[in-house]
């Protein structure tokens with residue numbers, strides 16, 4: 049029987065377009081493609097791993113699920129060996145900066161890619177900037193909290209943003225800032241509290257300036273939420 053997906057992986061699965069040909073980069077136990085193919089949301093996937101142990105787990109999970117004819121398993125680095133026809137990429141469960149390095153290593157492989165789904169829980173500004181620079185815009189975002197970690201799940205879609213992202217958009221997510229939701233509000237309030245605590249500690253001049261800027265951005269975001277909801 050297919051394993052139950054975590055809240056985070058379910059939110060990622062939600063963002064995959066029905067009928068997509070998905071490459072799941074760093075697939076580990078191939079939970080995402082197995083779920084998507086076995087529920088019929090997609091028919092074909094490529095699961096990719098660059099390490100022998102996870103590759104072998106992934107291969108046996110796909111075989112055990114009886115899906116070897118629908119999910120191809122590749123032992124390769126990042127997106128270096130995408131199958132022809134792959135049109136969406138999930139690159140989840142690894143650092144945001146590493147995920148960007150993987151995408152930037154083969155820009156030519158992104159020509160036929162319509163969407164990229166990522167779930168960085170840090171380095172979000174860099175992720176939003178770097179993937180946008182590869183010719184994508186942020187079409188959807190959601191935030192989930194699992195095991196005390198807040199994950200922003202971002203769906204990038206091919207094409208430029210209609211208007212350039214502001215600093216607040218890059219920090220908090222242009223779509224999340226509009227959609228908000230209880231998890232997002234909780235995250236902003238928590239970040240504000242943590243930054244305030246840091247500002248009450250002895251800090252170098254540079255660190256104080258940095259955290260003051262973060263504090264102001266968070267406060268502006270909270271204010272924007274409050275004035276919009278009036």
Ligand SMILES: C[S@@+](CC[C@H](N)C(=O)[O-])C[C@H]1O[C@@H](n2cnc3c(N)ncnc32)[C@H](O)[C@@H]1O
Nearest residue numbers: 074075076096097098099102125126140141142
């Ligand atoms: C923590 S697992 C994430 C599994 C799953 N994607 C998820 O979101 O739960 C990260 C996986 O990425 C794989 N990985 C790291 N760098 C990679 C690369 N350059 N190419 C392919 N896989 C990579 C690791 O071997 C590891 O199994």
